[in-house]
Amino acid sequence: MGKYLPTEPYRGTRDFLPEEISVRQQVFHRLYEVIEVFGYQRYDGPILEPTDIYEAKSSREIVEQQLYTLTDRGGRRLALRPEMTPSVARMIAGNLGRLTFPVRWYSHPNCFRYERPQRGRLREHWQINVDLFGSPSSAVEIEFIELIHAMMAALGATPDMYVLRMSDRVLLNAIFTEILRIPADQTRPVAGLLDRWEKYPEDKLRADAAEIGLTDVQFTRLGEVVQAGEAIVAELSDEARAGSKLVEVMNTPAHDLIKVDPLIVRGFDYYTSTVFEVFDASPDNRRSLFGGGRYDNLVGLYSSQPVAGFGFGMGDVTLMDFLTTHGLLPEPANKVDAVVIPTAEALFEPARTAAAELRAAGVRTTTPLESAKLGKEIGRADKAGARVVVIIGEQDYAEGMATVRDLLTGDQERVPLDEVTNAVKKTL
Numbered sequence: 001m002g003k004y005l006p007t008e009p010y011r012g013t014r015d016f017l018p019e020e021i022s023v024r025q026q027v028f029h030r031l032y033e034v035i036e037v038f039g040y041q042r043y044d045g046p047i048l049e050p051t052d053i054y055e056a057k058s059s060r061e062i063v064e065q066q067l068y069t070l071t072d073r074g075g076r077r078l079a080l081r082p083e084m085t086p087s088v089a090r091m092i093a094g095n096l097g098r099l100t101f102p103v104r105w106y107s108h109p110n111c112f113r114y115e116r117p118q119r120g121r122l123r124e125h126w127q128i129n130v131d132l133f134g135s136p137s138s139a140v141e142i143e144f145i146e147l148i149h150a151m152m153a154a155l156g157a158t159p160d161m162y163v164l165r166m167s168d169r170v171l172l173n174a175i176f177t178e179i180l181r182i183p184a185d186q187t188r189p190v191a192g193l194l195d196r197w198e199k200y201p202e203d204k205l206r207a208d209a210a211e212i213g214l215t216d217v218q219f220t221r222l223g224e225v226v227q228a229g230e231a232i233v234a235e236l237s238d239e240a241r242a243g244s245k246l247v248e249v250m251n252t253p254a255h256d257l258i259k260v261d262p263l264i265v266r267g268f269d270y271y272t273s274t275v276f277e278v279f280d281a282s283p284d285n286r287r288s289l290f291g292g293g294r295y296d297n298l299v300g301l302y303s304s305q306p307v308a309g310f311g312f313g314m315g316d317v318t319l320m321d322f323l324t325t326h327g328l329l330p331e332p333a334n335k336v337d338a339v340v341i342p343t344a345e346a347l348f349e350p351a352r353t354a355a356a357e358l359r360a361a362g363v364r365t366t367t368p369l370e371s372a373k374l375g376k377e378i379g380r381a382d383k384a385g386a387r388v389v390v391i392i393g394e395q396d397y398a399e400g401m402a403t404v405r406d407l408l409t410g411d412q413e414r415v416p417l418d419e420v421t422n423a424v425k426k427t428l
Contacts, residue, residue: 012115012123022332024316027323028108028128030154031314035130038147040104045087047109051077053086056301059267066113080112084129085270085298085311092133092309093302101134101307120287120318131311136296138248140310141274144292145254148278148312156328162289164257166246166276167264169293171233174240175225175262179232180218190214190222195265197226230260245273245294270295274310285325290314334385337364338424341377343393351392354402354420358390361421363428382407388424 009015016024032042055063068080081087084107092103107129115121130147132140145164152162172194176187189212197205209219225232233241233250241247249255258276266275277291292312299307323329338358342351351367358365366384368377374391381389391403396414404423405412415423 010123012117014122014124018335019332022335023329024320026330026333027155027319031128031151032106032108034151034154035106035128035147038104038143038150040106040130040132043088043091043105043107044109045081045084045091045107047081048078049081049087049090051079053090053301054079054082057086057268057270057298058083059269061267062113066115068112068114081109082111082113083268083313084109084111084127085131085268085295085313086301088129088131088311089295089298089309090302092307093299093305096303096305096307099133102140103133104131105133106130120321122317126316128314128316129311130314131309133299133307133309136308138245138252140308141245141249141294142252142254144310144312145249145257149257151314152278155323157322157326160281161326162281162322163259163279164276165261165264165279166249166258166274167260167262168244168246168274169271170244170273171236171240171246172262172265174236175232178237178240179225179235180214180221182214182218186213191265194222194226194263195267197263225262229262232262233260243273249274264291266291266293268295270298272296276312280322280325282325285321287318287321289318289322334364334387336366336381336384336386337428338366338388338390339377339381339384339386340365340367340390340392341374341381342368343374343391345371347392347394347397350397350417351390354390354392354417357421358424361425363421363424378405378407388427390420390424 051067051069054067062082066082070078072078088105088107092099108126109129110124110126112124114123117123132143148164149159172191173187176182176190180190182190193205193208193212206219209222214222233247246260249258250260264275264277266277271293273294273296275291275293277288279288280286290312292310294308294310296306296308298309299305320329340351340355340358342348348367355365355367378389387406387408389405389407391405393403396402400417401414402417402420403412403414404420404427406427413423
């Protein structure tokens, strides 16, 4: 006998069985409803994009280590999309003449990154992206803060389960130049050091700091900045604070819905001001769930017309980990509501007719494909999650009747064939 092909999916990707799809659909549907209530419209784009749209502004880690790339027969360099933001910026730039701003869009694409699979990270994931284009106002930040809390509430999460940590690239650059006194060519590696501050012990951070050229005094001061948190904003110049969208948010009631945190850096080069991440507050899953921020220059890669942008991507892997940690995953929905069971071969046609009427009424209905004992078919129906079975027996059918049995309570009644649909819907 020859060797069989493997049954496992490609490493870092997943198969979703019907029960898992049912759970995922319920979760995503709740999020779609909230996003659309806020006035966002769904869009989509191609899974393949020119490689250079990521090389221009995505993080170096993605570009240098994680892109799935190919060259087509025309010699064009393409990549499986690792994120959606460059694509939506391209779409906005390509349709400027027909759009009315501000534009509120959302999508739910699958994205690909070649990285080491681990908890919270896989090579393929689905990501809800929400973006707003066309307004430089800090009212955008406030809208997104409210939206994020509404989305989390729709999933059953309470505010003690997560924290929305927000920072600002304008303030961060001011921290580097005004407080740490570091030159411009050191800002990127210092930002990277800050981004991993909570992930490594002090001796490792100190060694990394020395490697990128920070003095002991600068490293110590960086630690003080981290400890100061929001208070560090008061030490910055009026000019820096005046250019910050986050400072504007801090002067509104939305301040109470966030934690101002200079540790939030975000790896993408296209962010220009506000950046944020939502973290799980549980000690069993203390990690970033999703994040985003303001990118006011990204559309400028494709057009001379400046268009401000703000958005985030919520990945399904970390989201499902969060819901699992807090016991918030919904139960899989029933695969079927009703099963119409004929007790004899000659009754299959009447059973199919009854099933068709139930389906027309919106009842998820199946019928057996082959003759089997009644008890076995009822057992199959129960295992499939059906609430009701409709039994069409020879004597019942001869009298124009059928038996409707509630599998949950065991109650049953004989009803006329033309009343089966009403009887089933009353039971469900």
